[in-house]
Amino acid sequence: MTEIRAIVSDFGGVLTSPMIGSFLRIQEAWDLPLEALGRAMQTVTERDGANPLFELECGRLAEAEFLAKLGDALRDELGRDVPMHAFTEEMWRALQPNHAVFDLFCTLRDEGYRMALLTNNVREWESRWRSMFPIDEVFEVVVDSAFVGMRKPDPRIYELTVGRVGLPAEQCLFIDDMEINVTAAQDVGMAAVHFRENEQAIADIHAALGRDAA
Numbered sequence: 001m002t003e004i005r006a007i008v009s010d011f012g013g014v015l016t017s018p019m020i021g022s023f024l025r026i027q028e029a030w031d032l033p034l035e036a037l038g039r040a041m042q043t044v045t046e047r048d049g050a051n052p053l054f055e056l057e058c059g060r061l062a063e064a065e066f067l068a069k070l071g072d073a074l075r076d077e078l079g080r081d082v083p084m085h086a087f088t089e090e091m092w093r094a095l096q097p098n099h100a101v102f103d104l105f106c107t108l109r110d111e112g113y114r115m116a117l118l119t120n121n122v123r124e125w126e127s128r129w130r131s132m133f134p135i136d137e138v139f140e141v142v143v144d145s146a147f148v149g150m151r152k153p154d155p156r157i158y159e160l161t162v163g164r165v166g167l168p169a170e171q172c173l174f175i176d177d178m179e180i181n182v183t184a185a186q187d188v189g190m191a192a193v194h195f196r197e198n199e200q201a202i203a204d205i206h207a208a209l210g211r212d213a214a
């Protein structure tokens with residue numbers, strides 16, 4: 001078994017409470033079914049020939065433009081206005097930092113593991129997510145999709161990250177709450193843990209590092 005020397009982690013849903021919690025909050029607060037949001041996303045994708053979420057996360061679409069496109073499609077879908085200008089605020093209000101995982105990462109950094117973040121994110125959200133934790137104190141490499149123009153599960157963004165860490169992919173352990181991103185990491189040769197919930201993921205990380213859970 002190859003020795004793991006670096007941790008490459010996702011941000012949303014791993015270092016925060018589950019993302020679905022935010023969408024459920026919006027669903028409830030705005031009486032906005034998640035299916036309607038999905039259909040609106042599909043409508044914009046068909047009209048523009050590109051998925052607006054992917055464009056947003058690759059930094060090719062501004063957040064305001066993304067929300068306006070989605071808002072227009074939702075108005076057509078639901079026959080009423082949806083306050084999309086408040087979407088980001090509402091979503092972030094429901095996101096809590098996941099201290100259990102962050103504390104583990106601090107311990108691993110102190111033990112000498114190289115630490116990296118690989119996040120599909122939004123340019124305009126940078127100060128929000130960075131203010132949750134002292135990111136730069138723990139992660140020496142941060143790859144944010146919105147600033148590099150590609151997103152997980154594109155193999156090139158994993159290769160970029162591994163290159164910046166400066167270790168072979170096999171020596172990097174990738175952690176993400178989306179299975180498609182986990183599979184893509186494994187396809188480029190990384191070890192990987194699919195985060196489902198803290199207890200399972202922390203145990204899986206310890207196991208991948210070949211050690212007993214603390």
Ligand SMILES: [Mg+2]
Nearest residue numbers: 010012013177
């Ligand atoms: Mg995630």
